[in-house]
Structures are given as C-alpha cells and as structure tokens.
Amino acid sequence: xxxxxxxxxxxxxxxxxxxxxxxxxxxxxxxxxxxxxxxxxxxxxxxxxxxxxxxxxxxxxxxxxxxxxxxxxxxxxxxxxxxxxxxxxxxxxxxxxxxxxxxxxxxxxxxxxxxxxxxxxxxxxxxxxxxxxxxxxxxxxxxxxxxxxxxxxxxxxxxxxxxxxxxxxxxxxxxxxxxxxxxxxxxxxxxxxxxxxxxxxxxxxxxxxxxxxxxxxxxxxxxxxxxxxxxxxxxxxxxxxxxxxxxxxxxxxxxxxxxxxxxxxxxxxxxxxxxxxxxxxxxxxxxxxxxxxxxxxxxxxxxxxxxxxxxxxxxxxxxxxxxxxxxxxxxxxxxxxxxxxxxxxxxxxxxxxxxxxxxxxxxxxxxxxxxxxxxxxxxxxxxxxxxxxxxxxxxxxxxxxxxxxxxxxxxxxxxxxxxxxxxxxxxxxxxxxxxxxxxxxxxxxxxxxxxxxxxxxxxxxxxxxxxxxxxxxxxxxxxxxxxxxxxxxxxxxxxxxxxxxxxxxxxxxxxxxxxxxxxxxxxxxxxxxxxxxxxxxxxxxxxxxxxxxxxxxxxxxxxxxxxxxxxxxxxxxxxxxxxx
Numbered sequence: 343x344x345x346x347x348x349x350x351x352x353x354x355x356x357x358x359x360x361x362x363x364x365x366x367x368x369x370x371x372x373x374x375x376x377x378x379x380x381x382x383x384x385x386x387x388x389x390x391x392x393x394x395x396x397x398x399x400x401x402x403x404x405x406x407x408x409x410x411x412x413x414x415x416x417x418x419x420x421x422x423x424x425x426x427x428x429x430x431x432x433x434x435x436x437x438x439x440x441x442x443x444x445x446x447x448x449x450x451x452x453x454x455x456x457x458x459x460x461x462x463x464x465x466x467x468x469x470x471x472x473x474x475x476x477x478x479x480x481x482x483x484x485x486x487x488x489x490x491x492x493x494x495x496x497x498x499x500x501x502x503x504x505x506x507x508x509x510x511x512x513x514x515x516x517x518x519x520x521x522x523x524x525x526x527x528x529x530x531x532x533x534x535x536x537x538x539x540x541x542x543x544x545x546x547x548x549x550x551x552x553x554x555x556x557x558x559x560x561x562x563x564x565x566x567x568x569x570x571x572x573x574x575x576x577x578x579x580x581x582x583x584x585x586x587x588x589x590x591x592x593x594x595x596x597x598x599x600x601x602x603x604x605x606x607x608x609x610x611x612x613x614x615x616x617x618x619x620x621x622x623x624x625x626x627x628x629x630x631x632x633x634x635x636x637x638x639x640x641x642x643x644x645x646x647x648x649x650x651x652x653x654x655x656x657x658x659x660x661x662x663x664x665x666x667x668x669x670x671x672x673x674x675x676x677x678x679x680x681x682x683x684x685x686x687x688x689x690x691x692x693x694x695x696x697x698x699x700x701x702x703x704x705x706x707x708x709x710x711x712x713x714x715x716x717x718x719x720x721x722x723x724x725x726x727x728x729x730x731x732x733x734x735x736x737x738x739x740x741x742x743x744x745x746x747x748x749x750x751x752x753x754x755x756x757x758x759x760x761x762x763x764x765x766x767x768x769x770x771x772x773x774x775x776x777x778x779x780x781x782x783x784x785x786x787x788x789x790x791x792x793x794x795x796x797x798x799x800x801x802x803x804x805x806x807x808x809x810x811x812x813x814x815x816x817x818x819x820x821x822x823x824x825x826x827x828x829x830x831x832x833x834x835x836x837x838x839x840x841x842x843x844x845x846x847x848x849x850x851x852x853x854x855x856x857x858x859x860x861x862x863x864x865x866x867x868x869x870x871x872x873x874x875x876x877x878x879x880x881x882x883x884x885x886x887x888x889x890x891x892x893x894x895x896x897x898x899x900x901x902x903x904x905x906x907x908x909x910x911x912x913x914x915x916x917x918x919x920x921x922x
Contacts, residue, residue, distance in 0.1 A: 346374060347390040349381045362387075394447060447511040449492065451475060454503045457652040458697045461492045467511045470551055476507040481532070483516060483654065486698050493698050495654035497532060518662045520669035521546040525613065528630065528644040531659040536646060548665040550658055554720035561726035563760075564790045567678065567735050570606030570848020571599060572857060573776055573841045576800035577807075578763055578783050581791030582676055582733040583724025587755055589740045589747060590765030595776055596739050598845050599763065600680040601629065603737065605636045606848035607678060609896070613670045614642040615679040617663035620649045620656045620686035632846060643667075656690035664721050667734050671723070674730035679722070683739035684715060688751045705750045712754050719758050747782070761785040775842060780807045795899045796851070799858035803837060810834020836866040839874045852897045856885045859907055865915045877918060884914050 346366065348354075354362070363376055366389075381388075389396040449463025459475060459482055467473065471484045473494060480502045486493025496503065497516075518533035523544040528537040535542055563581035580586045588596045604614045618626050626646055633639040643666055647659040660681045670677040681687070688711055695708040703709045715738075722736035738759065740752050745767060747756070756762055761784045770777035789797045813831055817823055823831070840861050843849070849857070860866060860881050869877045886892065888910055889903055899907075 345377060347377045347379055349379045349384045349388040349390070350386070351380065351382055351384050353380065354378065390448070449509045449511075451503060451505055451507045451509060452491065454496075454500055454505070456697050457496045457500055457654055458694075459494045459496055459503060459509070461494065461509045462490060464492045464509060464511055467492060470515055471511065472514050472516045473509050473511050475509040476503050478502045479510075481516075482509070483658070485694065486700075495657070495694055496652065497654055497658075500652075516550045516658065517547040518550055518665050519544045519546065520548045520666050524643045524666060526640050526642070528626075528646055530651075531645060531647050531655045531662045533662065546669065548669055550661045550665050552665065552668065552721070554717065555723045555725060555729070559723070559725055559729040561724045561731075562790070563724050563787050565724070565733070566791050566793060566796075567603075567612070567676075568606060568610075568851055568854075569599070569603040570850070570854075571602055571776060571843060572849055572854050573778050573843070574599070574763060575792075575796065575851075575854055576841075576858060577780060577804045578761065578778070578785045579787065579789065579791040579796075580735065580737075580785065581724070581787045582735050583722060584761070584785075584787050584791065585719050585722045585736045585738070585759040586785065587738055587740060587759040587762040588765070589742060589752060589756070589762050590777070591742050591745055591767045594765040594767055594770045595845075596741070596765060597625075597629070597682055599765075599776055600682060600737055600739065601632060602846060602848050603678065604633065604642055604680070605638045605846060607641065608636070608638060610676075612641070612676045612678050613667070614638070615645065615663045615667040615677065616642060617645045617660050617679065617681050619647055619659050619681065619683060620651070620690065621646070621682065622649055636846065653690040653693040656687065657694055660684070660687055660718055664718060664734075668721060671725065671732035671734040672730060674725075674732045676732065677734045679734065679736050681718075681736065681738040683741055684755060685739075685741040685751055688715070707750060711751070712758075715755055716758050719755075760787055773842075774838060775845065780804060781811060793851075793898050795855055795904065796858070799855060799862055802862055803858070806834060806837060810837070833867065835871060836869070836874060837861055839871050840866060840878060842875070850896060852891065852899065853882055855899050856882050856907070859885075859904070859911070863908065863911065865911060868915070869918075880918060881911070881914065885911075 348362065359376075359378070363374075367374055447464060447466060449461040451459055452462050453460040461473075464473065467484055467487075469484055469487055473482050473484060474480065475482055480499075481497040482494035483497060484492055484494050494509075518529075518531075519542050521544040523542050527535055527539065527542060529535050529542070533542070561583075563583045565582045566575070567580050567582045567584070568575050569580060574580065578586075588599055590596050600616070604616065607614055616629070618629075626644070630639065630644065633642055643663075645659055645663040645666065647656045663679055663681070667677040667679040688707065691711060691714055692707050696702065696706070700708050703711075719736055719738060722734045724733045725731055738755060740755050742752055743749065747753070747764065762782075764779045764782040765777045766779040767777070769779065785791070792800070809830060810833070813827055814834070817827070817831065840857065857878055860878060865881070866874055866877070885907055888906060891897060
C-alpha cells in the first residue's frame, strides 16, 4: 500500500480532493491512501510519494521562471540580429509563461551535528552528489551511502538545518566557476568571492571532482618551470607538469618558496592558483599584500578556506583549486597550483571520516587517505600536443613534526609526488635561507627539466655540497684536518653562502646562470665569505656589460657567451680582489 501525503496552505474542498485522488489512482498500481497536511509555507500543492516530491507550488514556478529569465538574458548578451529578434522573443516568452510541475527526489533529515547530516530516503543519489536541504536550500555533499540512510557533509552553517527538513537530490556534482575572470580574485571553496569586489561574471564552470588526464593525453615532463630560487633551479629542477613536494617543520620557509615561485611567473604566461587550507586570516592577508606588491595577484587565483571554516570546506578546497587550474591546462595554457597545506587537509578529512563513523587506520586516519591525495595530485600533468599542450604543475606542502618525514601523511605524499624539497629547521635557524637539505631533497625529473646551460653549470654543485656536509659532520669530532679537506670545507662554505637568497627576490634565468659560472669556475675561492653576496652582484653587472644585455633579461646563455665570460672573468676577479 502506498501512502501519499498532500500539502497545501488551504483546506481542499471535497471536489478538489476527489479530482486529485482520481488522477493519482489512474496512474497507480495497487491500493493508495491519502494524507492531507496544512502547511502555511506552501502556496499551491506539494505531493509526497515515497521518495518522490511533485512540486506544483508557486515557489517552484517562480524559481523556474527566474531560471528561464536568466537563460534568456545570457542568450541575448551573445548578440541577436534584428531580423531574428521578434521570433526569438516570442519563443522565449512562451517558455517563461508555460506552466511546469517540478518533480524531485527527496529525503528527510533525521540528525544534524558537527556539520554532518544524516538523511533517510534519497536511495538513488550517488557518492559525491550535491543535495540541498531545508527552506534555504543549504548545500551538502553526499559522503556516505548506507542501506537505509545517507550521510552528507554540510557546506554551510548547521544552524540553517533542523530535524525533519526535506533534502532534495538535484542530480549534480559540485561545480565551481572557472576562467580568466577569477584572476586577481579571492574565492572560497564553493567559488564564491570573499574579497568584496563583487560577483564573478563567468559562464564557465567545472566539476570539483574530475578524473586525472589519462596516459594517452600526457607528454613527458621536459620543459622547466623556474622558481627564481637558485638552489632549486640548479639542484632540484621543477618541470612543467611535475608534482614537487615542499616539506618541512613549521616556520621553515615552505610558503615563502611557493610564493617566490608565483612571483617568478610574471611575464611567463603561467597562471597560478594558491589554495589556503585552514589558514589564519592574517597569513592570507599578508600573502595577498605580498602578491600585490610584486604585481603577481593579476595572474593568480586564491582559494581560501579559513581555520574557522567547517572541515567540509577545508576538505573540498584543494579539489576546487585543482578544477580552476585544470581549466587553464585544458585550454592549452601553463598553470601552477600550490596546496598549502595537505597536512591540514588530511586532518579535515580525518575529522569528517570520524564523524561519519568510518573505520580508522594508522594514526586514526581512514584507510582511503592515500587515495584522496593521489587522485588530487594525479590531476597535475603535461599534456601532449594533440591534447592542447597545456600543463599543470603542483607544489603541495606538508608540515612535519620535529623533522619526522617517516610519519604517515609525509610518507604517503612523498610516494605520490615526483620529488621533494626538504627544509631543515637547523639550517633555517643558522641563517641559511632557503633552508634546503640537499641530501634529502630530490627531483625525479632531474636534468630533463633544465636547459642545457643550467644543467652543465649545476652538475658539480650538488656533489660538492654533499661532500661538504659529510666532512663538516666528521670535523665536529675534533679530528685533525688535512689541507685538501680544509680547502673542500672552505669551498663548500662559499657555495652555501652563494646559494643564500632573500625572501621574495627571485632571480632571472640569466642571473642564475651567471651566478653559477662564478660558483663552478672557482671565482669565489679568493673572496671572503662576508663579501660573496656583494661580489656576485658586481660580477652580474660586469657580465651584463660584456654580453650587451640589460638587467632582468629573460635569456639563457649560449655556448659563445659562456666562452666569452670565461675568457674575461679572471681579470675582473683579480681586480675585484685587489679592491679595484
């Protein structure tokens, strides 16, 4: 037996009831009972049949008319010729006024707590589907599919939801606006602007969850993406389409490296997306000021989820950022995305999973924590020419505790990515910035993501630094030092000093290569360590004069230019050492 509930704001007459019941019985099989309910919020009639809601109310009709009007306005903005205009208006006006009955799938809220909603019904909804709840149509994302209920995470305030509210399946996956219209804007994980600059006018939307590009669409990573940080571009090169992890303890300069990478993309045609996951408002405000100061915000989108946001928004933030960045990649452009940081993302997902009463695993994280990060990072790729030739480079950030890179989340993300840049607290505290531990840092793309000159010049630096580190540890035990060992230590100390770099002062490729010439050709051996920074700036000015270049030129050295500098530099070094 089917029990059908009919809601209306006014008491239906006997004739109206008989007419309505007869119409339903004509389309039904078996016995049907009817239950009439008065509801002041309904203007018209709503019929509830199991999990199906037939909405013939005025509210539904007004929503439909508004949607058709918005579509009409969007079509008219595209441009319509004078001869087509009368026919166009006639057709569209008829669609505006034609009556329509809205049929939806619905369920009922049986519990709501800590941002988690449990709903009975909605038996046909899918994992990851977007549903709306209550009179304010509060959005929620389906995360649990059980035999008799559905678990969803709220994407808005839980204060708007009450026990017994209806939840409707709208048959859509969560989408965010994408496109160049977002550049220079700050949006929340739902794509809603939070910078006070008004709405974002874009027609393009993309699903938050989407499949990674298949192998047939990918190309090998062989084009460099320069960060402007000499130590990284020389020893740990990053290629367009690569996934390079930035890992280290709190306050060791992880975000600074990511921001420098964004600043260095000015004029290079690379669109940037910075995803702040559970960050303090003060930190994001400081970031925005830095990007504005270096004119980098104009090609950057900031996706911002605050520390006070519910775990659901922190969870979907990196996926929303990936969708925004993917749009540029599939348009044949180059994009860079920063996830700051995935440690907080993992904690947010663990919170959601525990509230959904999912089984826990290592360190109380759910068993699929590896999967949620791998499906996110796999979306970074270098597409082949037949697929547009675009690229998406990912720089995820992971925060370690007391330098422990063997804990659960760091080891997971290290195994997913194509290398890592490890920042060490001891180096940071000793004044070495960026505080990169060369021994634990690696790029699995390697020299294939460097130009030939950079590859040639940087080949010996990594080995020299590793040897210096070993000897430095050995000499701490007070052993006698041979002359050869002393020279190696002095040379290593000079290389470390030469690789120091101020925050938010990225170098051009030409400047990096000129610095590398000074380092690898031994021009620093007669320079005092305290004078190395000043010497490199003087040598750079001298090299530009010899090459006939200007400061800031985007240029890489040719073999002839390298040979020229090698010939004339010795005299400059001798003269500089004498104070000339």
